[in-house]
Amino acid sequence: MSKYMVNLKINNMPVSVEEGTTILEAARQLNFKIPTLCNHPDLTVAGNCRVCVVEVKGARQLSAACATPVSEGMEVFTNSEQVRTSRKHIIELLLSEHNSDCTKCQKNGSCELQSLAFEYRVGDHVLMSLLKPEDLIPDISSPSIVKDNSKCIHCQRCVRTCAELQGVSALGVAFKGNHQSISTFLNKPLNEVVCTNCGQCINRCPTGALTERNNIEDVWNALYDPNKFVVVQTAPAVRIALGEELGLEPGHRVTGKMVASLRKIGFNKVLDTDFSADLTIMEEGFELLNRLRKVLVEKDETVKLPMMTSCSPGWIKFIEHIFPNLNDHLSTCKSPQQMFGAVAKTYYADKVNVKAQDMVVVSIMPCTAKKFECDRPEMRSSGFKDVDYVLTTRELGLMIRQAGIDFASLEPEGYDSILGESTGAAVIFGATGGVMEAALRTAYEVVTGREVPFTNLDIKPVRGMEGVKEASIKIKNVKPEFAHLEGVELNVAVAHGLANARKVMESVQNGTSNYHFIEIMACPGGCLGGGGQPIPTSKEIRDKRAEAIYEEDLNMPIRKSHENPDVVAIYEEFLGEPNGHKSHDLLHTHYKVRNRY
Amino acid sequence: MSTTEVLISELVEKHGRTRNSLMPILQGIVQQEKFLSEDAMVSVARELNISAADVFGTASFYTFLDTVPRGKNVIRVCKTISCHMKNKDEIIRALENALKIKVGETTHDKEYTLLTANCLGWCHKGPVMLINDEVYPELTPESALKIVNEHMHSK
Secondary structure, X not given: OOOOEEEEEEOOEEEEEEOOOEHHHHHHHOOOOOOOOOOOOOOOOOOOOOOOEEEEOOOOOOEEHHHOEOOOOOEEEOOOHHHHHHHHHHHHHHHHOOOOOHHXXXXXXXXXXXXXXXHOOOOOOOOOOOOOHHHHOOEOOOOOEEEOHHHOOOOOHHHHHHHHHOOOOOOEEEOOXXXXXXXXXXXXXXXXXXXXXXXXXXXXXXXXXXXXXXXXXXXXXXXXXXXXXXXEEEOOOOOOOHHXXXXXXXXXXXXXXXXXXXXXXOOXXXXXXXXXXXXXXXXXXXXXXXXXXXXXXOOOOOOXXXXXXXXXXXXXXXXXXXXXXXXXXXXXXXOHHHHHHHHHHHHHHHHHOOOHHHEEEEEEEOOOHHHHHHHOOOOOOOOOOOOOEEEEHHHHHHXXXXXXXXXXXXXXXXXXXXXXXXXXXXXXXXXXXXXXXXXXXXXXXXXXXXXXXXXHHOOHHHOOOOOXXXXXXXXXXXXXXXXXXXXXXXXXXXXXXXXHHHHHXXXXXXXXXXXXXXXXXXXXXXXXXXXXXXXXXXXXXXXXXXXXXXXXHHOOOOOOHHHOHHHHHXXXXXXXXXXXHHHHHXXXXXXXXXXXX | OOHHHHHHHHHHHHHOOOHHHHHHHHHHHHHHHOOOOHHHHHHHHHHHOOOHHHHHHHHHHOOOOOOOOOOOEEEEEEOOHHHHHOOHHHHHHHHHHXXXXXXXXXXXXXXXXXXXXXXXXXXXXXXXXXXXOEEEXXXXXXXXXXXXXXXXXXX
């Protein structure tokens, strides 16, 4: 149904927009920028910060541009004296409750409130500070997220993110009036509530009220320690987003420059989480085939289908809190980060002749939940903490700047060998649907001896930004040992964003779905939209990152996990076979039941 | 099942499981138990399939939905401007002395909690107090004590 067009004037310039468009969007079409704080392209309209106020001719008071739809004949002024005076006053009011210790703030230089204060040249404090002393102590209980109420301007982007995108609502609005605060249940510390550590709130917080736990100094200390052998692994989604942190447009692939900068920073070896992503596909693919056999042939009722992926630590904590009765559906495979750590401090330590206790494993991740994951007590299969420190893409960007490296002029370099080899299948782990696609490329070939029946190996139905994607593949002409799968229609589902995950889980719980295998990523768009990725984020930015990921895949000489030479070698020399005894010791884990609220 | 859980399941039976049944359920619990315990809020969240932070958000917004333990009877003295100008402080002082507690506290026998409240809408007849749901207007320190005394002996 076509929409009516509405004609209006903004700053005396005529514009024609679809009905339902807000003044804010209409002004953008004319390239008038109206400042916003509570507004975010991924979230519903809140209209509570008021910095977007504009004058509408004939209206008694100023209107919030983000929350006011256009109407025929409307005349809007975005920069009148009244607008400017009010806007400046609103910014000053916000600052009166804000801890403006900007030079010490993690968001210094990337804070939306700070830029507005700068733009509007707010003067000396005209208003009394209403900062509450009890807010001055930040909540540092979580290994992933720091919550500092003294920086909070109550825009509720985090609350909407947690509710609308993630369906978790670990954060809510508590109390009222001047006592209002963004609070967990009973204001408990973040590590005691249902927070999944996904960090999506951090990506959308306009100030320094929500930031990641910073581990940069820990990593520098390890690098400066002459007795430590420091290896670094980089997740698939970092290489297509790091550029944004260092002044490039979204969608730039900077794999080679990233490797070069890590080497310049001083890591002893620069290795790739993509290697262990391929390893994950082997373990998880074979686990799926085993489960299918046990359920379809042996009728083993203790084995659960659908099997669900276990790469995303935010998703894992979500299911442990909200659907712990479905824990048995989770693949027992550790995430690629943790598989890497376990292998690094055993197999690889032997190879490079370094004692495991002298090795420090650092991960560069698009993710804040990975900081929590590496602290889990289950993640010590090597006898040590398998992964010592996790840095987000943002933290790596800062480290590169601290090191004085001119990123743009770096010549691309390649990963070290071994554990630096990867495939296109591993790269796409960074996008929603990628693990599914990689798993199908391998599993289908293992079962039938032929490549998946999709042009260029691109399994299009599981790609894209649809919240829940479904696909099915008919398995035909199988190898003799997989005769039980002949003619089976393999049904798969892919969901990203925990609100979508919840829908899929409810369908599994009610028995209304017929899936065999489900991929879930906690963050919108998958890891490329992770809570540790460069800020800002929007659908357009995530789309560009996804394009870059699939480009990277297409450009890889090897595009199937089971063909990764490092993976082939580790099975021959060390692990034996997928899901074998050694794999179970090092590469698999178990899950907890956590409090529901 | 604890008595609170039994109460909550009865309230859910009566009011339903939709988001807008949250208020009457919380009011029902406060009526019985005088406050919302952590366990009660978690149970309500579970029954309504919403987050506990959302239940706490609603509970903490409304003054009459207490989240800390209260006595069997709650006295609330209006603290807003009209009652203030009519010497509500004297009423409070008299009650504090008689009950041997300060505003915000509960008597040792858990019978009475003394609180202040924002405008009760009785500005023309201030100062006023509430004992549970009953309004007592045009108080003096003496009449306030008499009313509380009678309340104590009416059971």
